Amino acid sequence: MLLLLAGATAAWAAWTLVRFIRADADLTLLAKRAPPPGAWQGKVVWIVGASQGLGEALARYWAAGGTRLVLSSRSLEKLQAVKEVCCQYVPEDHVVLLPVDLVGNSDALEEAAEAAFAAFEGAGVDYLVHNAGASQHAAVEDTSTDVAAALLRLNLQGPLALARAALPLMVQQRRGQHVVVASMSAVVPSPAQAAYAAAKSGLRGYFASLSSELSDRNVGATVCCPGPLATGLDGKTRIVYGSSGLISQPNTGMSKKKVSAERCAELIARAAYHRLDECWIANHPVLLLGYLMQYAPWLGMLVLKKVGPARARALRAGKSGYDISALMQDQGGDS
C-alpha cells in the first residue's frame, strides 16, 4: 500500500514537473478549462487601451466570441481600425468606440463610465479591462521624479480613477469584474523598470483589496500579470517611459521567449471567465522567477541581484534585458 502511494506521488510530481517546464502561465490558470463555446455571447466588455498591442488582441478575441465591445483609448482613428477587425466577427452595432484619456480629469472619466455602461441599452458592462499603460526603459538613477510621477499617473492613478468612476455603476447593476493588466514586474523585481514595477504592484494591491471589500456585491477583480509579450511586431510603435519622458521602444527581438499577444489575450479572458483573483502569464525564466519570489524570495532576490546590474546596462544600451544567459555572462562596466 505504501509502495503504491509512493509510486502515485512520484508520478504526480513528475507530471507536475513536466507541466511546469512546458508552462507559459501559472499552473492554476492552466488547469482551468477554456470558456465553452457561447460563453461570451450577450456579455459586454469595455477595454480601455484597445487601439493596439495586447488591447487589440483582446478586442479580437472577445469579438470572435460574439461579445459586445466598448473600445477606448485616446486615438479614435486607431480604434476605428480595430473596430474594422472586430466587425469580421460581429455586426457593426456590437462595437462602440469611446475615446478616453486615462490621465484626463475625473469628471471626464465619470462621463466615459456613464457612456460605456449605457452603450448597449440597459446591458451595462460585465468586464472592465484596464489595459492602457506604458512600460519603462530607464534605470532608477537616470529617472527624474517628474518622469516617475507621469508614469505612475498613467499606470496606477489612471486605472484607480477609472475603477472609482465605474464603481457606483457596477454596484447598481449588482455585477462587474475588473480585468486588470498589471505585469510580472509586480511579482518579480524588475531592474530598469522600478517606477513601472511600483505602479503595477500598486494595481495588484489596490484591486485585490477592492475585490475583498466588494465580494458581497458581486464586484471583483482579476489581476493579470503578463511577462514579456511579443507586441510591437506588427509595426505599431510601442511608447515607453525613457529617462527623460515618453520614447518609442526599439523592437529588441527575442520574440521566441515572449508570449504572443493572442495567447496572452486568450489566457487573460480565461482567467476573467473563472473570476480568478490573479494570474501570471509568462514563459520561463520569468515564470520560474515568479515562483521563486513567491515561495523562496531570498533565492529569487539572489538571482535578481546577480542579473539586475547587467539588465540595467543592457536596457541602457538599447538591448534586450531578457536574455538571461547573456546577462549572467556580463562582466560589468557601463555601455
Ligand SMILES: NC(=O)c1ccc[n+]([C@@H]2O[C@H](COP(=O)([O-])OP(=O)(O)OC[C@H]3O[C@@H](n4cnc5c(N)ncnc54)[C@H](OP(=O)(O)O)[C@@H]3O)[C@@H](O)[C@H]2O)c1
Ligand atoms: N508588452 C509587454 O511586454 C507587456 C508586458 C507586461 C504587461 N504589459 C502591459 O500590457 C498593457 C498593454 O501593453 P502593450 O504592449 O500592448 O502596449 P501598447 O502597444 O503601447 O498599447 C498601449 C495602449 O494604451 C493606450 N493608452 C496609452 N496612454 C493612454 C491614455 N492616456 N489614455 C487612454 N489610453 C492610453 C494606447 O492607445 P492610444 O495611444 O490610442 O491612447 C494603447 O491602446 C500595458 O498596461 C502594459 O503595461 C505589457
